[in-house]
Amino acid sequence: MKQQRRIFLKGLASSAGVLLAGCSQTEPPTYGNVLRMGDLLTYKAHRLLLPAHSLAREYDYSDISSVPAIGTTNPADPDKCPSFDAENGSAYERLLANRFADWRLVVEGSVTAPRGFSLDELKRMPSRTQITRHTCEEGWSAIAQWTGVPLRSVLEAAGIRSTARYVQYYSYDDWADGIDMMDALHPQTILAYGMNGRELPISHGAPIRLRVEKQLGYKSMKFLRRIVVTDHFDDNGAKGNIQNGWSWYAGI
């Protein structure tokens, strides 16, 4: 019994070692968890077997459907934000008060010219409009038209370093997430400020949400605040997918 406990504790200690080593990982770690091993196998298989440059299906204007707004529908309102954080919430409330004129999207990390982008600045950059399907992990789907600036253009404006491997993003409802460079540079991966020909509604992530069309909806983060380019994988700790029990890669 004691022997078993010792083996268990030893195993625990070594998985803690793996957890700490996660800081310098160059690919998603599994933490010795069999489910994460399956996730990693699927991610690797997709990257190995699927053509890199395929586009998600784009639909006609008449295909646009009703769209539920779930999760956070206003980061400033504790009743509409399950992950409400007072500091972020009041910051969002102030931004909302002057219609995001003071909002800046900070782009930093493994870039040559880290800087903040204002909403007007992003809207002046060449835009892309796409009518795509939002596929929620819950099982529902919705089709909407999204207008925004390709993430690639913004990252290139900040100067991506050649060592960069991942793009992390952070939101006003206090979540963090990330994608690899292949999805980050994909032409349909956009920072959307328009939805169905109008300004992006608050409930859908104003002023800007990410669209990652080749992954499930939860990767398309709403209420963007900050983007960090990294050389190494970052699981984003308690605010990220993995430690909340969700697969980091959701191309599925």
Next chain:
Amino acid sequence: MPDPASTSQVAGHRRWVRICHWLAAAGFLTLALSGFFILLVHPRLYLGHAGNDLTPALLTLPIGNDLRPDKMQSPVVFTELPGAPVTAERNFPIFNQNGWARSLHFLAAWILVCAGAVYVAFGVVSGHIKRDLLPRGRELAPRALLQDLKSHLRPAVGSVGTGPPYGLLQKLTYASVMLVVLPLMVATGLTMSPAVAAAYPFLLDLFGGYQTARTIHFFGFAALVLFLLVHIAMVIATGFGRQLRAMTWGNPR
């Protein structure tokens, strides 16, 4: 030189059949359980590409979260389209176990797909699929079918072997589960993957959209669960211990 059919009868299930059978069984049970949990969070089925709580459902299953539009907050029209698509907020938590359930679903899918690929490869090369699973033309005569159906109504313990040759309905059932329903499950499952559907958009057209693929995936699941129940009933009816031993250790020589 013994006739191959009689050899297989004496030998019962071949080793690779037994290994693939149990891997597939473990994979299928895990897929069914995790799939059920995935379904609980949104037990509404649709046709086409888009379907959600704000659009009409083809079928609402009486399990899990049923979120009718009236439970959502204040729908807002936000296009000039006819039929005026709306958006509405959902500001309450729902029962959602999809994190572990989906990861487990794919882990089990890898096991099932690998076991299935090995099975089909060995099955084609060894002639097992052609010889033991696919009915010959004359077997499909209505009278033969009726006779096989009748024979299922008699107690069968002892009179039935523990491997090929199989009866007509048995052949048809195994062949349709392994060569039709399971491949259909894999194909509709892959259609639901945004990355795979982007790479192979013909899948969306083949099944008529993401939601149709999901609906087919559900009915495939229902068919496979029905198969499992009948399969177990037949195993019990023809000697549970005997059949289980034959599928696990092979026949004693």
